[in-house]
Amino acid sequence: MTFPAFMEAFxxxxxxFPDDVVTTRAIRSDAGLVVxxxxxxxxxxxxxxxxxxxxxVVEGEIEFTIGDETRI
Incomplete structure (x- = not known):
């Protein structure tokens, strides 16, 4: 998925982690952090x-485990 240009500028x-595996874009305020x-x-x-x-998750899927419970 391609983000809009204003988000790519964050x-x-x-x-x-290597940039060819995961990339991030973040915006921070006193109220919190969005990544x-x-x-x-x-x-x-x-x-x-x-x-x-x-x-x-905006696109695709993720498998994660919290405690002993795994979800997709």
Missing amino acids: PALDLP FFTFLKDFELPAHAHKAQWGT
């Missing part, structure tokens, strides 16, 4: 933890 996050991830290849993200977050 800065990328500095993540420890658009584009996964260019199948990718297995190492197990990790963070505070609550909300997400939606």
